[in-house]
Amino acid sequence: MKVIFLMGPIASGKGTQADILAKKFGFFHFETSKFLEANFKKPELAKEKEKFDSGQWNDPSWVAGIVCKEAGKLVDEGREVIFSGSPRTVEEAILIIPCFEDKIGKENILFLNIDLSEQESVKRSLARRICKANRHPIPGFPEFQKLTACPEDGSELIRRSLDKPEIISRRYQEHLNRTVPIFDFLKNHGYSILEINGEQSIEKVSGDILNNLSFRHDQYQNAAGN
Numbered sequence: 001m002k003v004i005f006l007m008g009p010i011a012s013g014k015g016t017q018a019d020i021l022a023k024k025f026g027f028f029h030f031e032t033s034k035f036l037e038a039n040f041k042k043p044e045l046a047k048e049k050e051k052f053d054s055g056q057w058n059d060p061s062w063v064a065g066i067v068c069k070e071a072g073k074l075v076d077e078g079r080e081v082i083f084s085g086s087p088r089t090v091e092e093a094i095l096i097i098p099c100f101e102d103k104i105g106k107e108n109i110l111f112l113n114i115d116l117s118e119q120e121s122v123k124r125s126l127a128r129r130i131c132k133a134n135r136h137p138i139p140g141f142p143e144f145q146k147l148t149a150c151p152e153d154g155s156e157l158i159r160r161s162l163d164k165p166e167i168i169s170r171r172y173q174e175h176l177n178r179t180v181p182i183f184d185f186l187k188n189h190g191y192s193i194l195e196i197n198g199e200q201s202i203e204k205v206s207g208d209i210l211n212n213l214s215f216r217h218d219q220y221q222n223a224a225g226n
């Protein structure tokens, strides 16, 4: 049993890479924002919904509570889980990581950081699009720039209003100020972080991640041979 935390700044491709790992090895890709959104129907959470919708940070104990409960349930059922958006702050990390240490042990928890410069993060974010019909994401990589319609439903491709240079730079700085300190916290707790160069194609990043997941080496060899 493994639990993987995939970290990285905006447009580092962590969601895409988590999807690739999920498909290859059967991990459950835990997208925290989806689980938070599912709770917003409850009227007592109006305040958290407002924060979420306006891009502010939610209360760490509320976020951690949902992550521990929902992802913890999956682990209890024997599912391996990969995270692409948690923990986002040291406060969240302090609350989230022990839930999984208790269940599967420290040695089965892995942290990967996809490194990306601010310049590249902004460039990619400005180039990425979503489809009008179903909001399918079209990454800001060169290989997607020629697309004029959604490959899945043929609908028009548009840019998100949030993908503006000043908003992306602000989010990158927030990542440096609030998420990167998690790495020191983790190192002080005996974890090592696998560093991945994010300034490569999706395929190369994926290859580097697989090469670093030594526990999956045999399966990777098999998957590569197929």
Ligand SMILES: [Zn+2]
Pocket: 131, 132, 133, 134, 135, 136, 150, 151, 152, 153, 154, 155
């Ligand atoms: Zn679409």
